[in-house]
Amino acid sequence: MDHCSARLSLVCLLLATCLAAAATAESPSPIDLKTGELEVSTSFSHLDPVVTHAVSSIERGRTWFRYDPFGSRLFFTDALRLNEVLAGVTPRQALALGVKVDSDNLPGSVRDALRRGEVDLDDPAVTRFLFQRFAVVGVVAEVTDDGKLENLGITCALCHSTVDDSLAPGVGRRLDGWANRDLDVGTILSLAPNLQPFADLLGVPVDTVRAVLQSWGPGRFDAHLNLDGKAFRPDGASGSVLIPPAFGLAGVNLHTYEGWGSVTYWNAFVAGHEMNGLGRFYDPRLADAEKYPIAAAAGLDDVREVPDLVTRRLADLHLYQLAMPAPTPPEGSFDPEAAARGGTLFLGKAACADCHVPPLFTEPGWNLHTPEEIGIDSFQADRGPEGRYRTTPLKGLWSHMRGGFYHDGRFETLLEVIEHYDQHFDLELTDAEKADLTEYLKSL
Numbered sequence: 001m002d003h004c005s006a007r008l009s010l011v012c013l014l015l016a017t018c019l020a021a022a023a024t025a026e027s028p029s030p031i032d033l034k035t036g037e038l039e040v041s042t043s044f045s046h047l048d049p050v051v052t053h054a055v056s057s058i059e060r061g062r063t064w065f066r067y068d069p070f071g072s073r074l075f076f077t078d079a080l081r082l083n084e085v086l087a088g089v090t091p092r093q094a095l096a097l098g099v100k101v102d103s104d105n106l107p108g109s110v111r112d113a114l115r116r117g118e119v120d121l122d123d124p125a126v127t128r129f130l131f132q133r134f135a136v137v138g139v140v141a142e143v144t145d146d147g148k149l150e151n152l153g154i155t156c157a158l159c160h161s162t163v164d165d166s167l168a169p170g171v172g173r174r175l176d177g178w179a180n181r182d183l184d185v186g187t188i189l190s191l192a193p194n195l196q197p198f199a200d201l202l203g204v205p206v207d208t209v210r211a212v213l214q215s216w217g218p219g220r221f222d223a224h225l226n227l228d229g230k231a232f233r234p235d236g237a238s239g240s241v242l243i244p245p246a247f248g249l250a251g252v253n254l255h256t257y258e259g260w261g262s263v264t265y266w267n268a269f270v271a272g273h274e275m276n277g278l279g280r281f282y283d284p285r286l287a288d289a290e291k292y293p294i295a296a297a298a299g300l301d302d303v304r305e306v307p308d309l310v311t312r313r314l315a316d317l318h319l320y321q322l323a324m325p326a327p328t329p330p331e332g333s334f335d336p337e338a339a340a341r342g343g344t345l346f347l348g349k350a351a352c353a354d355c356h357v358p359p360l361f362t363e364p365g366w367n368l369h370t371p372e373e374i375g376i377d378s379f380q381a382d383r384g385p386e387g388r389y390r391t392t393p394l395k396g397l398w399s400h401m402r403g404g405f406y407h408d409g410r411f412e413t414l415l416e417v418i419e420h421y422d423q424h425f426d427l428e429l430t431d432a433e434k435a436d437l438t439e440y441l442k443s444l
């Protein structure tokens with residue numbers, strides 16, 4: 001061996017030793033490559049450009065979710081004139097309709113007065129003050145000097161946020177993503193002085209529009225009415241569905257009860273077609289005049305509003321919704337031992353996890369099922385694009401126990417849901433097993 005190659009092999013030896021030491025001291029892969037388990041805790045520096053981007057995008061998304069009406073003032077103020085009614089509504093009336101008040105947007109003195117019960121909830125001037133502070137969850141408006149409301153529009157938070165009631169019932173800190181099951185959207189809309197725009201769209205008299213809106217009830221809305229014009233089910237019940245949560249959606253493929261598309265698909269749809277904001281929207285499925293006569297006639301399959309106030313918000317809105325975790329159930333809200341037994345049943349004898357696959361509690365992949373598979377009628381599934389129902393992700397179920405379960409709230413309690421599956425799948429669950437499964441569902 002000459003001098004030179006001897007030196008080289010010494011370097012090689014040193015290098016090999018260093019590499020081996022480095023590999024044992026600090027593995028560059030945080031994942032165990034055999035099991036996929038996390039081996040080293042990954043703490044990302046806030047200087048990581050991806051993380052920095054994500055955080056600022058999520059913060060912007062929160063602002064759009066809470067406060068951006070996407071130009072919907074043209075509809076709610078100029079067309080429906082809902083502002084005229086809401087300017088005269090008292091806080092007590094608004095709260096009774098399920099509207100929530102964000103206490104963080106109020107000055108400390110007002111919070112104290114509220115806590116002491118010293119705010120006059122029968123004075124519409126207080127409502128206008130709440131609007132001035134952007135404290136009415138999901139409704140934004142400007143208050144003029146002579147006490148009128150102008151440029152009133154709605155935001156995503158109206159239906160998909162509530163408050164923790166920490167100051168008073170309906171008044172507290174915002175809980176974004178929670179379904180507002182107290183909100184009576186239909187009754188609020190029915191108060192509008194001008195319902196003609198709905199009547200024109202649906203081709204029915206104004207009185208019919210009002211009756212339909214009043215048939216919905218709290219926590220419900222019908223996002224398909226302006227597509228297919230079907231206000232009632234064949235059995236005469238309302239065609240409206242329950243407002244779902246907008247948290248816990250990351251990892252879930254198809255969204256809405258009918259599986260219309262991804263979160264961002266549905267955001268573009270809702271901002272334009274339901275909130276009546278100004279946006280760009282494209283979906284040729286809505287051009288099917290047989291299935292969606294109203295949507296096809298109104299050209300909802302290809303909308304190009306100028307200016308487009310929606311598309312520029314979609315990325316931030318998307319990230320914000322994906323970032324919202326499902327809330328964990330409060331201590332004492334379920335029996336942990338029964339829930340543990342219920343969890344075993346969920347995975348085993350009751351076979352719930354065949355579809356509700358933990359930890360997403362929906363199927364990875366194309367998460368839709370025919371009505372026959374889950375043993376119910378096809379009315380609502382047929383209003384969607386696939387004639388199927390999406391497997392509901394179950395995390396945070398405890399936060400929306402009001403209004404019932406399944407898309408239309410047909411099962412009043414979780415026990416009724418379980419009894420339905422017990423019959424449909426012939427599970428032969430005992431009463432004790434049903435009770436354990438119920439506790440498990442409450443623990444998610």
Ligand code: HEC
Pocket residue numbers: 154155156157158159160185220221222223224241242243244245246249254255256257258263266267270271275317321
């Ligand atoms: C007037 C009430 C209302 C408003 C306002 C509203 N939504 Fe919804 N949202 C609903 C209802 C009702 C559904 C269920 C529709 C269906 O499946 O038929 C829904 C469904 C959803 C879903 C699907 C959830 C799931 O489990 O798959 C998401 C996500 C969502 N909305 C986000 C938003 C965002 C973002 C906005 C604002 C751009 C918004 N919504 C505005 C009532 C509303």
Ligand code: HEC
Pocket residue numbers: 257346350351352353354355356368369373374389390391392394397404405406407408414417418421422437441
């Ligand atoms: C074949 C697939 C499938 C199986 C198996 C299944 N589910 Fe479901 N589940 C669904 C679908 C689809 C929906 C949505 C139904 C609707 O909204 O109309 C749903 C809805 C639910 C809901 C209502 C959630 C809500 O927010 O309203 C609960 C609770 C539920 N399932 C629990 C269970 C339990 C418990 C089991 C086992 C006993 C089970 N599921 C088995 C597919 C399934």
